[in-house]
Amino acid sequence: MAQDTGLFIYGIVPSDVEPTPEAEGVGSPPGEVTAIRHGALAALVSEVGLAEPLGRPADLTAYETLLDGTVVVAPVLPVRFGTVVTGADAIDDLLDAHHDRFAAALAELEDRxxxxxxxxxxxxxxxxxxxxxxxxxxxxxxxxxxxxxxxxxxxxxxxxxxxxxxxxxxxxxxxxxxxxxxxxxxxxxxxxxxxxxxxxxxxxxxxxxxxxxxxxxxxxxxxxxxxxxxxxxxxxxxxxxxxxxxxxxxx
Known part of the structure; x- marks a missing residue:
């Protein structure tokens, strides 16, 4: 990943969740949504420019559309809108540090x-x-x-x-x-x-x-x-x- 880009985090999901090919992320043009997996968890992310302003109505719509579509098929822990990290290593650190708590929360949200x-x-x-x-x-x-x-x-x-x-x-x-x-x-x-x-x-x-x-x-x-x-x-x-x-x- 280039140094002038980061990863926008949408939410935490079980590791078997796979983004659909048509899923669109935030930004202009919309970023491709991917899953970074760690143990029983995965983070839904897309690449964004670090200098790119986020917060347009279209960005919030993309964020909510992705999470609302995900919850129909799997539990999801939303991450606060606008959360951007520098790369995949930061995602691994987040999922590793809070793995058990995230997994327990997802289990409680199953079918809710x-x-x-x-x-x-x-x-x-x-x-x-x-x-x-x-x-x-x-x-x-x-x-x-x-x-x-x-x-x-x-x-x-x-x-x-x-x-x-x-x-x-x-x-x-x-x-x-x-x-x-x-x-x-x-x-x-x-x-x-x-x-x-x-x-x-x-x-x-x-x-x-x-x-x-x-x-x-x-x-x-x-x-x-x-x-x-x-x-x-x-x-x-x-x-x-x-x-x-x-x-x-x-x-």
Missing amino acids: LQYLVHGRFDEQAFVSGLLDGNASAAALASQVRGRPEAESREQRIRLGEMISQAVELHREAENRELIDAVGGYAVANVVRPPSHELDAAKVAFLVAADDEDDFVRAVEEFAEQRRDLIRMRLRGPVAPYDFVSAHQLVE
């Missing part, structure tokens, strides 16, 4: 998949419900309705704060109810921080393959019960980003 349930409040429905049930908020809304923004600035700020507080309270409740409703079909869950001010629920679940159909059905039923207030999305199966990574294991 991550799903992400993400719900967002319909703004109009949420605010209407708040005004119907909160006289103070309704009074503020009446005071700002039809008035220029400059004249009702204080009232608008207070109303916005009340709406934000109400969203936070409802978000906590929705996350709890979501976990209560579908968590019985998962082996673990992690509540993610909101990515939008109107996020209603955002929870990652680790699901055993045998329970996958029941889990998806339970999520669909939960979403149907809230369809007038919350737009729910289910993403998965994906790699277990929220539950374990090679980076976490070596810290």
Whole structure:
């Protein structure tokens, strides 16, 4: 390998995993994905220029596509996006130093998949419900309705704060109810921080393959019960980003 190139590490997998010929790595042009094996483990890597900036949307998509495609056929420990080492010797050192811990983590993840349930409040429905049930908020809304923004600035700020507080309270409740409703079909869950001010629920679940159909059905039923207030999305199966990574294991 040339000195101006390094190896981008995607994840750690069992040693019998073989990248598909069509697998594309990060970079421009995309690097070829290969496996460097050590004992019972292998690292999925591709060559990148050390001076090449990584972090474009296409790079993150390539990283996730590779890992999410891998987890369908084999357990995988994601390595933090952007991890680059100088060569194969560094990969050998990593796998040798943490071989048993990586192998044990992969064994625990066998036949387990991550799903992400993400719900967002319909703004109009949420605010209407708040005004119907909160006289103070309704009074503020009446005071700002039809008035220029400059004249009702204080009232608008207070109303916005009340709406934000109400969203936070409802978000906590929705996350709890979501976990209560579908968590019985998962082996673990992690509540993610909101990515939008109107996020209603955002929870990652680790699901055993045998329970996958029941889990998806339970999520669909939960979403149907809230369809007038919350737009729910289910993403998965994906790699277990929220539950374990090679980076976490070596810290």
